[in-house]
């Protein structure tokens with residue numbers, strides 16, 4: 001079977017594919033156009049996809065040769081799962097191995113924003129730091145604060161656990177269903193979405209993104225938050241309405257924001273969010289550790305190998 005791999009991945013995954021006699025097709029051009037990408041997809045049986053290519057109805061109509069998709073990510077929002085189901089195309093993802101790395105980035109962003117670290121680093125680099133000042137650049141401490149998690153799955157659990165251990169935080173969460181382990185181990189309390197946004201001092205998003213959640217963090221939502229609220233997003237940029245976030249940050253409706261994900265990606269260099277002292281933006285590096293990426297490479301390849309042997313993918317998001 002032929003596997004189309006659109007971008008380089010850690011060697012471990014390549015070795016697994018090759019040792020299972022799978023042919024790997026790679027693009028001639030490092031940054032293929034949409035047409036070139038589709039042309040390569042047409043030559044393959046299976047896709048191993050890195051990045052945000054869209055697998056929508058148009059893709060499935062155009063590439064009716066595709067029998068399986070293995071995503072190099074835990075998120076699968078770029079795939080129209082209903083279409084994949086209709087055509088009985090399994091879609092694999094890479095959960096667990098990146099939970100620690102991604103929650104580390106949420107934890108890092110929370111601390112950076114609480115102390116305006118990004119802005120203060122720039123201040124030193126640009127020569128604008130004029131010396132110690134007892135009243136300038138005061139941050140807020142995180143001890144004993146309330147952390148609100150939207151989407152308490154594996155990554156959310158790791159973030160909540162770190163915050164509880166490091167800062168004795170109270171954990172509240174909103175999820176599709178109750179997370180009994182988090183309630184038992186972390187004393188986490190299930191709340192409605194409205195309670196989450198009104199009671200939290202920090203909100204960290206760890207939910208799977210679906211189109212009905214586009215812009216749920218908007219003017220109205222930010223308007224109900226506490227003024228010391230730190231907004232952290234390491235999930236998908238689509239959750240926030242960026243204009244409304246900008247307004248909430250500028251007007252002091254909320255304290256600050258730490259974003260590892262934006263909409264679009266990459267964020268435009270002249271995006272006004274980047275000029276604000278209370279914002280820290282990272283370039284979607286949640287899973288960017290050698291450990292996590294090796295794990296993702298292994299799982300993505302193992303999903304393909306299983307499929308090629310007529311076995312269920314070990315990590316599959318659809319029936």
Ligand code: DGY
Nearest residue numbers: 072073074075286287
């Ligand atoms: C994921 O695994 O979903 C990361 O966000 C990378 O896309």
